[in-house]
Amino acid sequence: MKNILEVKNLSYTYQGENAEALHDLSFSVPAGSYVAIVGHNGSGKSTLAKIIAGLCSYKKGKVTLFGEELNKNNLPALRKRMGLVFQNPDNQFVGSSVRDDIAFGLENRQVPSEKMDGIILEYATKVSMEKYLDHAPENLSGGQKQRVAIAGVLAMKPELIIYDEATSMLDPVGKKDILDITFGLREENPDLSVISITHDIEEALRADYVIVLNKGKLVLEGKPSEVFTHADTLKEIHLDAPFLMSLIDSLRKEGMDVPSDVDSLEKLEEYLCQ
Amino acid sequence: MASLTIGRYVPYNSFIHKMDPRAKLFALIVLMVAIFLPYPTYVMSFTIQGIIFLFGVFLLWRSHVSFFRVLKSLAALWIMVIFILIIYVLVPRTTNYPAFDINGFVIYWDSILEAARILLRLVLMIVLSMVLTSSTKPLDLTAALEWYLYPLKLIGFPSHIVAMIISLALRFIPTILDDVERIMKAQSSRGVDFENGHLGTKIKAIVSLIIPLFVSSFIRSDELANAMECRGYDPNAKRTRYRKLHFRAVDFVETFVVLAIFAGCLTLSIMQLDAYNAIWGITTL
Numbered sequence: 001m002k003n004i005l006e007v008k009n010l011s012y013t014y015q016g017e018n019a020e021a022l023h024d025l026s027f028s029v030p031a032g033s034y035v036a037i038v039g040h041n042g043s044g045k046s047t048l049a050k051i052i053a054g055l056c057s058y059k060k061g062k063v064t065l066f067g068e069e070l071n072k073n074n075l076p077a078l079r080k081r082m083g084l085v086f087q088n089p090d091n092q093f094v095g096s097s098v099r100d101d102i103a104f105g106l107e108n109r110q111v112p113s114e115k116m117d118g119i120i121l122e123y124a125t126k127v128s129m130e131k132y133l134d135h136a137p138e139n140l141s142g143g144q145k146q147r148v149a150i151a152g153v154l155a156m157k158p159e160l161i162i163y164d165e166a167t168s169m170l171d172p173v174g175k176k177d178i179l180d181i182t183f184g185l186r187e188e189n190p191d192l193s194v195i196s197i198t199h200d201i202e203e204a205l206r207a208d209y210v211i212v213l214n215k216g217k218l219v220l221e222g223k224p225s226e227v228f229t230h231a232d233t234l235k236e237i238h239l240d241a242p243f244l245m246s247l248i249d250s251l252r253k254e255g256m257d258v259p260s261d262v263d264s265l266e267k268l269e270e271y272l273c274q
Numbered sequence: 275m276a277s278l279t280i281g282r283y284v285p286y287n288s289f290i291h292k293m294d295p296r297a298k299l300f301a302l303i304v305l306m307v308a309i310f311l312p313y314p315t316y317v318m319s320f321t322i323q324g325i326i327f328l329f330g331v332f333l334l335w336r337s338h339v340s341f342f343r344v345l346k347s348l349a350a351l352w353i354m355v356i357f358i359l360i361i362y363v364l365v366p367r368t369t370n371y372p373a374f375d376i377n378g379f380v381i382y383w384d385s386i387l388e389a390a391r392i393l394l395r396l397v398l399m400i401v402l403s404m405v406l407t408s409s410t411k412p413l414d415l416t417a418a419l420e421w422y423l424y425p426l427k428l429i430g431f432p433s434h435i436v437a438m439i440i441s442l443a444l445r446f447i448p449t450i451l452d453d454v455e456r457i458m459k460a461q462s463s464r465g466v467d468f469e470n471g472h473l474g475t476k477i478k479a480i481v482s483l484i485i486p487l488f489v490s491s492f493i494r495s496d497e498l499a500n501a502m503e504c505r506g507y508d509p510n511a512k513r514t515r516y517r518k519l520h521f522r523a524v525d526f527v528e529t530f531v532v533l534a535i536f537a538g539c540l541t542l543s544i545m546q547l548d549a550y551n552a553i554w555g556i557t558t559l
């Protein structure tokens with residue numbers, strides 16, 4: 001499968017800082033996959049997202065997006081093919097109503113004004129915000145604002161969506177809504193790739209691939225069922241393994257040979273009953 | 275922060291709401307100038323101001339602004355009223371129309387009438403601007419402003435960027451007011467008193483509000499800039515517009531009516547024509 005994103009030996013230091021925010025990072029994201037990036041506060045996840053989006057220019061290493069090496073000249077073109085959703089719902093709401101906010105990206109893309117209303121309605125409906133089109137941001141909940149942000153990104157028809165902790169300021173219901181929408185989108189369009197930076201281990205469990213960062217370095221990577229069984233390593237970097245995974249890890253330490261395709265309580269039960 | 279109701283947009287579907295914001299802005303400016311033109315006599319001033327006032331009240335009524343709100347915004351003027359009265363009454367005038375004589379301190383009709391003229395101007399300014407702001411979405415007003423600033427682009431003035439800045443500022447006013455409230459609560463719970471105390475403590479309290487507010491606003495603007503950039507915003511690139519302004523027949527009519535009023539006022543002012551004297555032969559103050 002083609003890789004939508006390849007990061008090779010990427011290091012990054014913020015101007016005026018001594019410590020590296022990212023150190024010798026390499027990984028790749030196959031087209032159509034859902035990759036979760038987890039890590040403790042300050043481990044460099046947002047920095048990585050900013051570099052991929054071209055908001056920080058890197059000097060060491062190589063970032064290849066959609067098969068092209070990211071640089072100043074192709075950045076506008078590459079940016080058109082991806083969308084970012086940030087953590088704070090307020091600080092990415094540009095328009096003074098839901099309608100205007102979704103239109104903002106369309107205006108930047110020079111979509112003809114006559115076509116905008118149709119597009120706005122289509123994507124607002126995708127995130128179930130069609131009833132709130134004329135609402136001002138101050139009259140929306142955080143989760144609703146994030147849904148509008150997603151609609152704004154989707155209206156650009158991206159091939160890659162990056163969430164930088166898009167759900168971390170939301171309540172459990174808002175969080176679940178966003179995840180359901182995202183997984184729904186992927187069912188509709190299997191070519192859509194998602195990179196989700198998250199503190200939510202349950203979300204990471206549903207991903208195709210997990211990357212664990214700590215202090216700017218890649219510590220673990222692989223399928224969630226593999227990564228989260230390294231309970232000791234995770235504990236060392238202050239991350240909690242999900243309950244199921246710590247259970248499997250403990251069973252393995254007891255000498256049981258739990259196969260790696262066990263990724264739900266049901267499957268574990270099945271295996272144990274054999 | 276419900277006290278910020280003066281001049282806020284009132285959603286409704288009146289014909290004034292539907293008018294082009296450019297026409298409304300133009301009318302506001304022209305009528306304001308008409309109010310401030312010099313007229314030969316007080317009675318002439320009051321007559322013209324009265325006509326414009328009735329016109330303004332009619333528009334307010336048609337755009338469904340509640341009169342309570344108009345009164346509330348006018349009530350905010352009371353400090354100005356006292357101030358103007360005192361100044362005009364104290365400044366001695368040299369006319370022959372004494373109104374009162376309080377133990378040798380003479381107050382002249384001129385002072386009272388001049389004060390009234392200034393006050394009426396203020397009231398009219400408020401009423402007319404309320405018509406505009408309560409019937410026009412801030413965003414449309416910004417678009418109108420951008421349209422008027424458009425010619426300045428020729429000399430390199432970035433009117434589209436200014437318009438974007440204004441609309442972002444409008445968008446973030448409620449958000450930042452929320453921040454103010456939150457920071458005030460947080461600082462109060464740490465013992466800062468925003469209500470009592472002498473000047474020194476008050477200033478300290480304000481500083482304890484302003485600094486976190488600046489920090490949070492800078493963080494917000496940084497994140498907003500990132501989000502806008504990711505969504506493909508380039509201040510210098512060409513953009514299409516979602517909201518287009520439409521200058522319709524009503525707008526032509528409105529502009530024409532307003533210009534006619536203005537032309538009348540201008541003629542009266544330039545010729546210093548006292549209509550009362552010319553038509554009925556009455557001499558007034």
Ligand SMILES: Nc1ncnc2c1ncn2[C@@H]1O[C@H](COP(=O)(O)OP(=O)(O)OP(=O)(O)O)[C@@H](O)[C@H]1O
Pocket residue numbers: 014015017021039040041042043044045046047048
């Ligand atoms: N603008 C900046 N200037 C200087 N240093 C920065 C800047 N932004 C982040 N850093 C530093 O870079 C490191 C990585 O920060 P980053 O924001 O990428 O972490 P993160 O994994 O996103 O954390 P969090 O989970 O809190 O969002 C941190 O040590 C941080 O202090």
Ligand SMILES: [Mg+2]
Pocket residue numbers: 045046047164165
């Ligand atoms: Mg972060």
